[in-house]
Amino acid sequence: MTNPQDPYYKLWDEVPDPEKKEERSSESDPTIPDGEHNCRVEAFGAFESKTNDVWLKFTLSVLGGSWNGRTLVRMVAPFGRRQDDLEYRAKQARWAKEDLLLILGEVPNIWEVVNPETRQAEAGVASQIVGAMVKAQKTTKMKNGDEWINVYLNDLLSPAPLSQQAEEAASPPPPPPPTDGNPVALPSGEFGMKDPEDEIPY
Numbered sequence: 001m002t003n004p005q006d007p008y009y010k011l012w013d014e015v016p017d018p019e020k021k022e023e024r025s026s027e028s029d030p031t032i033p034d035g036e037h038n039c040r041v042e043a044f045g046a047f048e049s050k051t052n053d054v055w056l057k058f059t060l061s062v063l064g065g066s067w068n069g070r071t072l073v074r075m076v077a078p079f080g081r082r083q084d085d086l087e088y089r090a091k092q093a094r095w096a097k098e099d100l101l102l103i104l105g106e107v108p109n110i111w112e113v114v115n116p117e118t119r120q121a122e123a124g125v126a127s128q129i130v131g132a133m134v135k136a137q138k139t140t141k142m143k144n145g146d147e148w149i150n151v152y153l154n155d156l157l158s159p160a161p162l163s164q165q166a167e168e169a170a171s172p173p174p175p176p177p178p179t180d181g182n183p184v185a186l187p188s189g190e191f192g193m194k195d196p197e198d199e200i201p202y
Contacts, residue, residue, distance in 0.1 A: 027059070027071060027073045028071060028072045028073045028138065028149045028151055029067070029070040029071050030140070030147070031067070031070070032067045032070055032138055033067075033138070034138050034139050034140055035138065036135050036154060037062045037063075037065075037067070037072065037138065038062070038063045038064060038133065038134075038135060038157060039061060039063060039072060039133070039134055039135070039136045040061050040063055040131065040132070041058055041059070041060055041103070041129055041130050041131060041133075041134065041160070042059050042060065042061050042071075042130065043057075043058075043059040043130060044056070044057070044058055044059070044121055044125075044126045044129040044130055045059075045120065045126070046114040046115075046120055046121040047119060047120065048119040051081070051082060052082065053080075053081045053082055054077060054078060054079055054114060054119055055077050056075070056076050056078055056096055056099070056113070056114075056121075057073060057074070057075050058073065058074040058075075058099070058151075059073055060072045060073065060074065060134070060136055060151070063133070072136055072138055073151060074099070074136065074152065074153055075151075076092060076095050076096045076099060077089075077093075077096065078092070078093055078096035078097075078110050078113075078114070079092075079093060079110075080092040080093055099153050100113065102134070102153055102155070102156050103128075103129050103132050103153070103156060103159070103160070104125070104128055104129070105159070108125065112124075127160070127162045128159075128160050128162055129160055130160055131160040131162070132156065132157075132158065133157035134154070134155065135153075135154045135155040135157060136151055136153055136154065137151065137152040137153075137154050138150070138151055139151075139152075
């Protein structure tokens with residue numbers, strides 16, 4: 001008969017459940033030199049830290065050069081960190097809005113980005129972010145004897161493929177090319193070629 005007190009069975013309770021989010025490091029590659037790098041957004045996520053702060057996480061891969069494929073991570077707290085004063089929390093919220101505006105072209109409601117119940121990223125917004133090409137800035141600072149890596153999103157090089165498709169689907173189709181049965185209307189209301197030099201002599 002199984003003995004629930006057997007240490008063998010305690011492992012199940014000691015391993016955290018998948019829903020419990022553990023604190024995550026920035027995961028940026030410290031060998032990438034400070035400065036601007038062209039990058040692709042490989043992943044976008046959100047999570048809640050042990051201190052119940054909500055974070056957005058942009059995982060970037062460097063494009064080209066000696067550091068091609070290496071990782072930079074942009075972390076930003078859209079509500080700030082609870083331990084910080086209100087002024088600094090407001091700065092963090094502004095940075096998060098600037099990042100979303102840069103990549104999405106608009107600042108959505110935060111609950112369209114982060115699921116209010118799971119605190120994870122909404123798939124719809126993530127699909128509009130992943131694949132975007134950006135210029136990212138890496139800076140390294142020493143603080144209290146520790147090295148800290150900060151990553152910033154400076155510029156959008158090209159939107160995510162799904163965002164481009166959605167934009168193309170929303171724009172009206174171009175007019176059909178002119179044919180004998182479909183002449184082009186000129187501003188004057190006349191039909192035919194506007195420039196007389198383009199007319200074909202008979």
